[in-house]
Every structure is written in C-alpha cells, then in structure tokens.
Amino acid sequence: MMKLSYSLNLCTLFIFLxxxxxGQEDKKVTARIESSVLENQIRLxxxxxxxxxxxxxxxxxxxxxxxxxGGNLSNNQQGGKFSINPNExxxxxxxxxxxxxxxxxxxxxxxxxxxxxKLIAKDSLELNTDLFKKKTAKVEEDAVFELRGLTIxxxxxxxxxxxxxxxxxxxxxxxxxxxxxVTISELPxxxxxxxxxxxxxxxxxxxxxTNPNDDYLKEQLAASLKYIKEFNAKKNxxxxxxxx
Numbered sequence: 001m002m003k004l005s006y007s008l009n010l011c012t013l014f015i016f017l018x019x020x021x022x023g024q025e026d027k028k029v030t031a032r033i034e035s036s037v038l039e040n041q042i043r044l045x046x047x048x049x050x051x052x053x054x055x056x057x058x059x060x061x062x063x064x065x066x067x068x069x070g071g072n073l074s075n076n077q078q079g080g081k082f083s084i085n086p087n088e089x090x091x092x093x094x095x096x097x098x099x100x101x102x103x104x105x106x107x108x109x110x111x112x113x114x115x116x117x118k119l120i121a122k123d124s125l126e127l128n129t130d131l132f133k134k135k136t137a138k139v140e141e142d143a144v145f146e147l148r149g150l151t152i153x154x155x156x157x158x159x160x161x162x163x164x165x166x167x168x169x170x171x172x173x174x175x176x177x178x179x180x181x182v183t184i185s186e187l188p189x190x191x192x193x194x195x196x197x198x199x200x201x202x203x204x205x206x207x208x209x210t211n212p213n214d215d216y217l218k219e220q221l222a223a224s225l226k227y228i229k230e231f232n233a234k235k236n237x238x239x240x241x242x243x244x
Contacts (some may be wrong), residue, residue, distance in 0.1 A: 029056060029084075031111045031121035042099050046092040046109050048121065050084040057083050057114040062107070064095050069102040081114060104128040110150065110181075118168070119150045119181065150181040159210045160186040160196055163217050170221060171228075178232055186210070198224045205231045 029052065034045040046062040061079035068074070078093040099105060106129060111121040151171060153164045164184045171182065183199040197207040206227040208220045 028052065029058070029111065029121050031060075031109050032123045033062075033107055033109050033125050035125060040098060040100055042097045042105070044095045044097065044107050044125070046078070046094075047089065048082075048084060048092060048111055049089045050086060053086045055083065055085055057081065058120070059112045059114050059117075060092050061110045061112075062093055062095060063109075064097055064105065064107045066097055066099065067104040069100055099127070102128070104130075112150070117172075119152050122152065152181055152183040154183055154185040155196065156186045156188060157194060157210070159212050159217075160184070160194065162212070163196055163210075163220065166217055166221050167224060170225060174225075176229075176232070178228060182228065196220070198228065200228065200231055203231075 030049045032047050032049075034047055036043045036045075044062070044064055046060060048058070048060065050056055059079070059081050061077065063075065063077040065075045076095050076097070078095060082090065082092060084090050095107075097105060105125070105127040107125040109123045110119060112119050151164075151168050153161070153168075155161050155164050167184060171177070178200050180201045185197050185199060186194055187197070188194045194210040195207055196210055197204045199205065206224050208223070211217070
C-alpha cells in the first residue's frame with residue numbers, strides 16, 4: 001500500500017509540475033518533459049512541438065540529475081541534432097530513473113537552433129530538490145556543461161529585443177562564458193518604461209530601466225558583461241574553496 005500511495009503522489013506531483021511549466025506562445029517551437037511513474041521508476045520523455053509552418057533543424061539536450069537517499073549522485077543525459085516538420089510533434093528520447101521515496105531529482109530540457117545556436121525552447125522538472133546539498137553544484141555543473149554560453153531571451157518589447165540582440169552578439173564571442181544559461185528578462189512597468197534583468201542560476205546579477213537610446217543600451221551592455229564576469233569569478237572562487 002505504501003508503494004502504491006507513493007506512486008500516486010508522484011504522479012500527482014508531476015502532473016502538477018507539467019501543468020505549471022512556463023507558458024509558451026503559439027506559433028513557436030515548444031519543448032516539454034513528459035513524465036510517468038511505474039512503482040519506483042520515473043520515465044522522462046523529451047517532446048518538441050513545431051507550431052510553425054517552417055521545417056526546422058534543431059539541437060536538444062535532456063539531462064537528469066538524481067541524489068540518492070545515501071547521498072550518492074548520478075546523472076544521465078541525451079542529446080543531438082534532429083529535424084522536425086511544420087506542425088509536427090516529435091518524441092526525441094526517454095530517460096528512465098529509479099527513484100525511491102527520499103531521492104531528489106532535477107531534469108532539464110533545452111532546444112537550440114542548429115544554425116544560430118540560440119536557445120528557443122526549454123522545460124524543467126524538480127522533485128524533492130530541498131534534499132540537494134551545496135556539494136551537488138559541481139556535479140550539476142559538470143552534467144550540464146553543454147549549456148555553457150546559452151542565452152535565453154525573455155524580453156517583451158522592441159527595446160528589450162534590441163538589447164538582447166546586442167548582448168548576444170557580444171557574449172557569444174567571449175572566450176570565458178558562464179557555466180549556466182544567461183537569461184535576459186523584461187518586466188514592463190507603468191507607461192512605456194520597463195526593467196531588464198540579467199540572471200544566472202536564477203539569480204539577478206544586474207538590472208536597469210529600459211531606454212531606446214543606442215548609447216544607453218551599449219552602456220548597459222558593458223555593465224552587464226562586467227557583472228557577469230564578476231559573478232563568474234566569485235562563483236569559481238567559492239567552488240575552488242569548497243571541500244567536497
């Protein structure tokens with residue numbers, strides 16, 4: 001009875017998580033991690049939907065990271081190139097993970113444009129992540145090494161998009177990029193103003209008010225790259241001093 005109850009709880013949790021994934025607009029390529037539970041095993045399925053009328057050549061990465069009840073860490077990843085026709089739904093791969101009641105799990109799905117290498121869709125799932133300790137950071141970083149240099153565009157206005165394009169051109173040429181994806185997000189405020197934030201590892205490291213002036217955007221670009229460099233240096237220092 002306990003196994004059955006646990007399985008049902010896991011099913012309910014993953015259905016809830018799947019339903020609360022960030023909304024993705026129509027007429028775009030979307031990505032999702034589908035999950036199903038059978039006893040103590042979870043099946044993660046990477047699914048991509050091409051909602052456009054254009055044939056696409058893309059690249060994907062599906063990563064799962066598990067921390068066992070005894071503290072052991074394990075990861076599994078699958079990825080590669082794929083093509084998808086207009087209005088096609090494609091299952092890319094599956095990962096099966098044995099999961100006991102006190103295990104923790106993180107799963108990530110990233111889809112990039114094969115030509116530009118820009119991130120165009122993403123999804124994630126988490127289970128019992130409060131059981132992850134700080135020492136899992138290095139393992140997680142190693143497992144998602146392919147994410148180095150990824151930038152995520154979550155801007156909403158022309159000014160935000162202009163800044164993102166400037167940022168991407170400069171950041172993609174840097175030899176030392178962040179080990180995690182960099183997200184450029186935009187929060188509209190009253191009137192025509194807004195706030196753009198630069199995030200790494202879900203931490204806002206710099207933000208500024210929007211302004212369409214080209215010189216202003218270039219100044220904010222320089223400041224953003226500076227803060228990213230400082231954040232990465234501090235992160236590497238902490239990682240090197242931590243005893244695993």
